[in-house]
Amino acid sequence: MENTTASGQTRASLAPADVSAFDIRSQRARTERMGVTPLGGGVYEVESQTGHTYSVDLLGSRCTCPDHTFRQVRCKHIRRVAMEVTEGLVPPPGKETVACANCGAETFVEEGADGPHFCETCWLAPGEAVVDRETGDLLIVVRTTARRADEVEITGRDSTVADYPTNEGYRADDAVVEAMYPVPAGLRTADIKPHHLRRYSFPRGRLARRRELADDDQSKLADFAVAE
Ligand SMILES: [Zn+2]
Ligand SMILES: [Zn+2]
Numbered sequence: 001m002e003n004t005t006a007s008g009q010t011r012a013s014l015a016p017a018d019v020s021a022f023d024i025r026s027q028r029a030r031t032e033r034m035g036v037t038p039l040g041g042g043v044y045e046v047e048s049q050t051g052h053t054y055s056v057d058l059l060g061s062r063c064t065c066p067d068h069t070f071r072q073v074r075c076k077h078i079r080r081v082a083m084e085v086t087e088g089l090v091p092p093p094g095k096e097t098v099a100c101a102n103c104g105a106e107t108f109v110e111e112g113a114d115g116p117h118f119c120e121t122c123w124l125a126p127g128e129a130v131v132d133r134e135t136g137d138l139l140i141v142v143r144t145t146a147r148r149a150d151e152v153e154i155t156g157r158d159s160t161v162a163d164y165p166t167n168e169g170y171r172a173d174d175a176v177v178e179a180m181y182p183v184p185a186g187l188r189t190a191d192i193k194p195h196h197l198r199r200y201s202f203p204r205g206r207l208a209r210r211r212e213l214a215d216d217d218q219s220k221l222a223d224f225a226v227a228e
């Protein structure tokens with residue numbers, strides 16, 4: 001089996017893939033039944049298919065199994081944890097799994113970070129521009145709260161966010177997002193009215209990121225931008 005550099009089609013160029021396919025530890029790491037449980041601090045408990053339990057320190061690349069302890073190799077448990085982290089099945093070191101306060105989906109957050117926690121889908125960041133699905137209006141997010149639409153009263157109205165007529169089509173237990181209408185560019189301080197500074201509460205589902213919008217809604221947004 002001679003190496004040749006004549007073309008990209010040579011055996012030599014395929015060799016790395018072949019070698020890894022025959023790497024027995026990687027193969028076992030991928031195919032054997034193992035249970036991986038994150039313990040925090042970058043340590044994972046791995047239960048092997050023979051019922052043994054080992055601890056893997058991923059950042060230190062250490063495992064308590066005999067293969068690692070006596071041969072100092074990157075054993076199948078370390079590899080398996082690395083694979084599961086890469087595939088998003090378990091949190092990477094420094095992160096932990098929590099349930100989204102709005103939809104319950106599992107999401108990874110910094111270890112020990114204060115809640116409430118939201119998944120990427122539910123979380124709207126302060127300052128993010130969003131569109132009201134009911135009116136096509138552009139709004140700027142103030143904050144995503146963990147309070148439910150049926151718990152939040154609308155100031156000056158005898159109604160919760162959930163009971164408000166235009167919110168009927170949205171989940172009553174949806175997280176409330178506070179948002180403001182953008183202050184028109186060039187408005188002088190003296191001309192700023194209370195409604196420019198008022199926060200409005202919406203069920204999360206009513207506010208769309210621009211990329212979530214269908215094409216017809218996008219044209220509404222374009223109209224708004226021109227009118228502004
Ligand atoms: Zn091991
Ligand atoms: Zn969510």
